[in-house]
Amino acid sequence: MLNQSLTTKIYFSPSKDPWYNLALEEYLLDSVKKNEIYLYLWQNQNTVVIGRNQNPWKECRCEVLENSGGKLARRLSGGGAVYHDLGNLNFTFIMDKDLYDLSKQLKVIIDSVKIFGIDAEFSGRNDITVNGKKFSGNAYYFRGNAAYHHGTILVDTDFDKLTSYLQVSKEKIISKGIDSVQSRVVNLKNINPNITIEKMSDLLKKTFLGNYGGDGEEIEINNTEKIELLYNKYSSWEWRYGQTPSFDIVLSNKFDWGSIELGLQLKDGFIRSSKIYSDSLEVDFMETISSELIGLPLNLEKIAQKLNSFNDIDNNKDIIIKDLCYWLKHKSI
Structure with missing residues (x-):
């Protein structure tokens, strides 16, 4: 109709x-x-x-x-x-x-x-x-x-x-x-x-x-x-083109929902700035994730805990968080 x-x-x-x-x-x-x-x-x-x-x-x-x-x-x-x-x-x-x-x-x-x-x-x-x-x-x-x-x-x-x-x-x-x-x-x-x-x-x-x-x-x-x-x-x-800063550490992986490259600049073991490059369709959510990492220690378990604290998100974003948390918890740097 x-x-x-x-x-x-x-x-x-x-x-x-x-x-x-x-x-x-x-x-x-x-x-x-x-x-x-x-x-x-x-x-x-x-x-x-x-x-x-x-x-x-x-x-x-x-x-x-x-x-x-x-x-x-x-x-x-x-x-x-x-x-x-x-x-x-x-x-x-x-x-x-x-x-x-x-x-x-x-x-x-x-x-x-x-x-x-x-x-x-x-x-x-x-x-x-x-x-x-x-x-x-x-x-x-x-x-x-x-x-x-x-x-x-x-x-x-x-x-x-x-x-x-x-x-x-x-x-x-x-x-x-x-x-x-x-x-x-x-x-x-x-x-x-x-x-x-x-x-x-x-x-x-x-x-x-x-x-x-x-x-x-x-x-x-x-x-x-x-x-x-x-x-x-x-x-x-x-x-x-934007800025292409030099990162102290770069982590990358590919998931069903897209690829991700996480670049981190550090100071005294803490994340001073963060940039996510990704072909994920959830563009704003990727930028939110990136901004939430600033100030955290360079500890993948703690980064995963921070991401796991996201709430009130839809199913697509929940899948992204679960995948990222699993990846970070099982990755070594």
Whole structure:
């Protein structure tokens, strides 16, 4: 049953600049109202986008990317690094948080490719796959009363550039049971040659309205001053690369929910500063964990005890805490 009081809006960005498109995405996140949901479609040219808490130097061959005229961008959400070009279509569902329904949002994507005769399914923690190969990676972000869920759709992406720019750890490749990144991803055009970005975009709009109703009016972009301020943030060195401090100790591991690299600076045996690099989807929670470690002695048992004291957390975060505590209690430094 479609919600007749729901307001649906659609916007396709004319820009191919990742910093502008991410600024616009955050602007729309701050603009969405009660009982509203937007479908925002966008494309970036020759870009690597990393997750909120990732280390750019470990995820991307930054110098190779920039020497070829590409851009590095960092998004608000978690998850791993992705390559964008004009053979890839990005989608973002931006909504009143009360409307957030991952299965319904995914249905829009899955319904769209089904029209092309492709039976897709949601797989793992954030992928949409066909025949075991990924064509869409997904992530989400919540702020106040708003939320977004965004992802990629590989239609005709240049996989040679993808593999030349992205650096994927051997541990991640082994955990996926594959021998390369290219063996794990697929362009939809290779399955159905009739698929184009334009057709995919039109179908997404159609299935979006089919699932949510409403008239899908075009979003009006009014506050260009705010978008310019957000653009300045997304294009800045500080946001994209950040500080890369030298740590006294670095602990790393891979879990089902993502990888983690914990860097600690010490003074007199106590943690003076802490930084977590991770592709976990729980971006804010990772930052909370990092800040809670400051002031603790460098004692993994005591760090585990501190983490174990977290309460009032949902099941996803509880799993993260349990995994981290078990790892730290059984690790030696």
